[in-house]
Structure formats: structure tokens, C-alpha cells
Amino acid sequence: MRAQTATAADETGRLKGRIRQRQESAMLKAAEKVFARAGFQGATMAEIADLAGVPKATLHYYFGSKEELYRAVLDNILDLWLAETESITVDADPATALTTYVQAKMRLSARRPDASRVFANEIVHGATHIGEYLRTELRRTVEARAAVIDQWAAEGRILPVDATHLFFTIWAATQTYADFENQVCAVLGKPRLSVSDHQRATAHVLTVVLRTCGLPCVSGQPRPVSPSPANTTH
Amino acid sequence: MRAQTATAADETGRLKGRIRQRQESAMLKAAEKVFARAGFQGATMAEIADLAGVPKATLHYYFGSKEELYRAVLDNILDLWLAETESITVDADPATALTTYVQAKMRLSARRPDASRVFANEIVHGATHIGEYLRTELRRTVEARAAVIDQWAAEGRILPVDATHLFFTIWAATQTYADFENQVCAVLGKPRLSVSDHQRATAHVLTVVLRTCGLPCVSGQPRPVSPSPANTTH
DNA sequence: TCTGAAACTGACCATCTGGTCAGGTTTTTG
DNA sequence: CAAAAACCTGACCAGATGGTCAGTTTCAGA
Structure with missing residues (x-):
């Protein structure tokens, strides 16, 4: 296929x-x-x-x-989708692995928004062409990676979290910057998303995911709780 | 309009x-x-x-x-969209207000998935019909509510967070259960989402949002999505 | 250079789809 | 109860769209 x-x-x-x-x-x-x-x-x-x-x-x-x-x-497009999850392994550092994954997903949204939109469209309209892919390959992949996250939680390396749904949330939060770019732009009052908008979005999604797992931010400045420059301006 | x-x-x-x-x-x-x-x-x-x-x-x-x-x-559909944000006010308890908002959004995804999908489709395909609405009403609403969240953060009642992007994440995370229901079902290996699936999803999204804001889960058990008469009611 | 295969395309067609309209029926109203 | 208004619809049409095909040009290899 x-x-x-x-x-x-x-x-x-x-x-x-x-x-x-x-x-x-x-x-x-x-x-x-x-x-x-x-x-x-x-x-x-x-x-x-x-x-x-x-x-x-x-x-x-x-x-x-x-x-x-x-x-x-x-x-x-499907080839793009399955990739990127390799970073999530039992031996990896949870914070680093999740950061890598989220960044990869955000990069995909920024660089291939049309691919994301075609994919989104296909699913919204019933996934008639890729239902089989979702039910087999994607499902297997998610199950495997979710098991890793469960393992992390069992070992107390992250907070307990519904691993499968965490993936849904990560996909949703990252792909929204491609699929719903129009809405994001409209609300931000910009004609299109700049590079710094994407950086800010990435920082935000990382914050969400890492805090959800009870992890400190890895990349950049260590600022688990203190006010960040990224969040202040409006 | x-x-x-x-x-x-x-x-x-x-x-x-x-x-x-x-x-x-x-x-x-x-x-x-x-x-x-x-x-x-x-x-x-x-x-x-x-x-x-x-x-x-x-x-x-x-x-x-x-x-x-x-x-x-x-x-x-737009009438449905703007509602629900009233719970977010400066005087409200952040945890309660956010919980109410997320639950309302999840309820909407469960009860009116088609409405959500039409909306999603419209935005993915350029938002040509509702661009004006997004740029005016929605933007104003978000700015107002984001200010509230910033205020909460300034008062130390929640962790600092990019308020505007937090809305993007909440919308994405909740609407994904309507727009991408097919994908969610496929990955979960179910023909469709049951009431308990929706409860579980709601609990997860609440966990994500509350942890992001450094808040504890409120009322132990999140209020269940009331049994939906499916897509039928109007 | 020659030859077969691959690449290419203008012109054409069957079908589908949004939209119209004349004329009919039902409901409301004075 | 009659006239007016609102409601309803079968039959039809023009344009758009996916797809076809016969004939032409270009390319690769012997």
C-alpha cells in the first residue's frame, strides 16, 4: 500500500x-x-x-x-506520520524523548502543513482510504509507545498519565498549528505564522506535555516554575 | 450574519x-x-x-x-462556539473554572460531533466563510479570557502559561474527539466511542490542562458526559 | 542513425450537480 | 368562504468535471 x-x-x-x-x-x-x-x-x-x-x-x-x-x-504522507516515534524508548530519558517527539511533530506542522491538512481532511471525512492503516500500523505503533510511557510511570520517572490519550493530545496540540492555522492566525491577529510564532507554539506545547508528565523543561533555560519570557508578552 | x-x-x-x-x-x-x-x-x-x-x-x-x-x-454552529467561556473570570477559582470549560467543550464534542466537523472542515479549507468571525468575535473573546488567565498567573494562583496558546491546546485536545473520532476509535480498537470512553478522555484532558497550570484535580471524579442522544438532537 | 517504447496532449464525451420555473396545493387571513 | 400568501415539486437546463483516446513527439538503447 x-x-x-x-x-x-x-x-x-x-x-x-x-x-x-x-x-x-x-x-x-x-x-x-x-x-x-x-x-x-x-x-x-x-x-x-x-x-x-x-x-x-x-x-x-x-x-x-x-x-x-x-x-x-x-x-x-503516511510515511511521514509513523516516523518520529523512535525517540520514545524505555531506556531514553522521558523529558528528552518527549521533547524530541513534540519538536518533530511541530516541525512537521510547520514544514508540511498541507500534508497535515490532507490527512486531517481524510479522517474528518470518515478515513475511508486509510482506515486500514489506522487500525493496524498506527494502532500497533501507539500501543508499543504507550507501553513505554506506562513503564516510565510504573518506574516513577513520570507522573501517571493515560498514555494513549496523551498521544491524542500531542497530535491534536501540534497538528492544530497546521490544520487550524487559519484560526490561530485570526486569533493572533497575524496574516500567517512567523518562525517565532512557531517557536513560541513549540515552547508552549512542550510546557503542556512536560508538566503533564511532571517533568521539567529540558532544552533551553531550566525554568520549571519561574516566569518565562515566552509567556509574558501579549 | x-x-x-x-x-x-x-x-x-x-x-x-x-x-x-x-x-x-x-x-x-x-x-x-x-x-x-x-x-x-x-x-x-x-x-x-x-x-x-x-x-x-x-x-x-x-x-x-x-x-x-x-x-x-x-x-x-458558531453560536455554540462562543458560549461556554463565561466560567473563566478573574474572581473564579482557576481549577473550577478551567474544569467547567473543558467539560463543556468535551460535552460539545460528544453531543455535536458533526457541528465540530463542519467547523473543522471550514477552517482547514481556508475559513473563507467565517474568517471575519474568527478575526473579530472569536479574537476578542480569546483576548479577554487570556487576560484573565494572565491575571491568575500574575497573582500566583496558577503557573505561568501562554494563555492564548493554552486555548489553542484546549480546543485541539477536546475537538479531536469529534473531528478525529475515526482515528481515536481506530487506535483504541473500537467501532465508536462509548460514554465511558468519553469520560476517560475528559479526565485525561482535564489532567493535562490542570497539571499545565499547576493545579490539582478538583472534585476527584470529573463530571461525566451525560448520556448523549448521539448526533440526533438539535 | 534507426526503432520501439515511453511520454505527451488536444479534442471529445457521459455524467453529475446546482439551480430554475411554471404550475399545483395547502394554509392563513380579511 | 374567498382571496392572498405561503408552501411545494416534477421536469428541465447549463455548466463543470472526471475520464478517454487516437494521434504526435521525445527519448533511450542498439
Whole structure:
């Protein structure tokens, strides 16, 4: 089910032509943007083709149908999603591991907001295309990592916490800066999120997660309780 | 811009007929469900009409266009959104106030998931219809409540925290149980969220928010999400 | 250079969908 | 109770959209 852009091998195992590789990635990029902006049904093949700078028929030459193109975009995205949890292991330092994970998630929201939006859209609208992935791979991954967090708690290295739901909260809190960027911007009164906005958001989410686990902030200045410069201005 | 189903008055100030009132609400209910499931573009007037049990032409008789129907659904929802923040005042007990607010948000996710999904969809896809609302009403509300939280922090009643971003986190953490219900269910390995799942989720989110603010959990047992008549009630 | 394969595309089509409207029925009102 | 207003709807239409295809161009390898 997973796209194989990394190895660029098609079903027969042969390498894809250079041209095909380059074109495909351009189309996937355009498709991601359009699907993010309009959803599956709202996106049109014509718009995607325009953005990719090719005729519509060419898009159909590469991806047989809109459905197929959508799945390709989705597969491309799922690879991003599962990664990043490796930092969470029993032997790791909880504060460091969680910080690394949250930062990775925030980085993803900042760098690939369209990917996050396509993913969000897919789930809101019933997850018909990735339900299987959620029920198998994602579930297994979460169970494994939740077990680690439970272990940390059992050893008294963090406060007891519902590990599975903690993941839901981390995903929600981080992805909101991509999926709901418009709302965040509107409330902050800015046209878009700057780098420092993202830094502040990251610091905040880290605060939430670490305090939830009863851990002090790791990176930057150690300031578990004292007022932080990040929180003061408004 | 706000729909006036509460007063049932049209633009001229006259009361709407009984028939119109009943029909309209049936159509809005159907529309909310379909828009939630398929998004604005993906929803079809025919499907909404079918679900409402009326011919398509009747739907157009009540709501001139798809756009108009969508705005009506949205307006209906926005009223839900701004409420619930009254509990957050300078004089209130922080723990109690935050608990009340989070519980209210969780209740909304449990009882009106479709409303939440329509809202989510609208924002993900650019917030073209409610951008003004976000930039004005919502922003003002958040600024006011954030000031309260800052005040609490200044008085040492809670730990310092980025108040505005705290709202983003609360919204994200609570609405994820509506918007991303599919993902949550998939990871939990359940076909849908039970009442006890919602209780557990509420307890978790409360833990996150209260620990973030350095507060103890109030009333040992968080108030349960009252048994929801599902998405049915309006 | 030649040749087959891959890449490409303009033109076209079937279908779906939002929207209209003329004419009918029911409800309200004077 | 009659007229007016509100309500309702089958049938229809124009435009948009996903998808097709036959024919052309470009590329890679012998």
C-alpha cells in the first residue's frame, strides 16, 4: 500500500524513468496542495494539472484516476506520520524523548502543513482510504509507545498519565498549528505564522506535555516554575 | 450574519411560520450531517434533500443556494462556539473554572460531533466563510479570557502559561474527539466511542490542562458526559 | 542513425450537480 | 368562504468535471 518514491520502483520492480520520477513528484506536490485546500471532492483534476503545469490528460496518464492520485498523495504522507516515534524508548530519558517527539511533530506542522491538512481532511471525512492503516500500523505503533510511557510511570520517572490519550493530545496540540492555522492566525491577529510564532507554539506545547508528565523543561533555560519570557508578552 | 433560529425572525422581523420553522430545522440538521461527512464541495443538495426527506426543489425553496444553506449551518454552529467561556473570570477559582470549560467543550464534542466537523472542515479549507468571525468575535473573546488567565498567573494562583496558546491546546485536545473520532476509535480498537470512553478522555484532558497550570484535580471524579442522544438532537 | 517504447496532449464525451420555473396545493387571513 | 400568501415539486437546463483516446513527439538503447 505504501508509495515507493524512495526507491522509485514500480510494481514490476524496475526503476522508473527519470522523467517519470520528476514529473510524478511535481504532480504529487501540486495535488497535495490542492487536496489540502479543497478536500478530495472539492479538488479538481484540472486545477491540479494547472498547478503542476501540465495538461489534464497528462495527469491522467500518470495517475489513472483522481482516486489513484489521492491515494498516492496519502501514501506519501503516511510515511511521514509513523516516523518520529523512535525517540520514545524505555531506556531514553522521558523529558528528552518527549521533547524530541513534540519538536518533530511541530516541525512537521510547520514544514508540511498541507500534508497535515490532507490527512486531517481524510479522517474528518470518515478515513475511508486509510482506515486500514489506522487500525493496524498506527494502532500497533501507539500501543508499543504507550507501553513505554506506562513503564516510565510504573518506574516513577513520570507522573501517571493515560498514555494513549496523551498521544491524542500531542497530535491534536501540534497538528492544530497546521490544520487550524487559519484560526490561530485570526486569533493572533497575524496574516500567517512567523518562525517565532512557531517557536513560541513549540515552547508552549512542550510546557503542556512536560508538566503533564511532571517533568521539567529540558532544552533551553531550566525554568520549571519561574516566569518565562515566552509567556509574558501579549 | 448570525442565524436567528432562536427567535425565528426573518429579515423583516416577522415571525416565521410554524411550518417553515420545523422544515428549516430538519433541513439544517440533515445539511449539518452531510456537510460534516463530505465537506462543502463534496456535499450535494440532492443528498441533503434526501436525508431531510424532501425534494431537492424544496430545499432550494427554503435556502436559495447551497452557499446560503452552508452559511445557515455555519451560523447555527458558531453560536455554540462562543458560549461556554463565561466560567473563566478573574474572581473564579482557576481549577473550577478551567474544569467547567473543558467539560463543556468535551460535552460539545460528544453531543455535536458533526457541528465540530463542519467547523473543522471550514477552517482547514481556508475559513473563507467565517474568517471575519474568527478575526473579530472569536479574537476578542480569546483576548479577554487570556487576560484573565494572565491575571491568575500574575497573582500566583496558577503557573505561568501562554494563555492564548493554552486555548489553542484546549480546543485541539477536546475537538479531536469529534473531528478525529475515526482515528481515536481506530487506535483504541473500537467501532465508536462509548460514554465511558468519553469520560476517560475528559479526565485525561482535564489532567493535562490542570497539571499545565499547576493545579490539582478538583472534585476527584470529573463530571461525566451525560448520556448523549448521539448526533440526533438539535 | 534507426526503432520501439515511453511520454505527451488536444479534442471529445457521459455524467453529475446546482439551480430554475411554471404550475399545483395547502394554509392563513380579511 | 374567498382571496392572498405561503408552501411545494416534477421536469428541465447549463455548466463543470472526471475520464478517454487516437494521434504526435521525445527519448533511450542498439
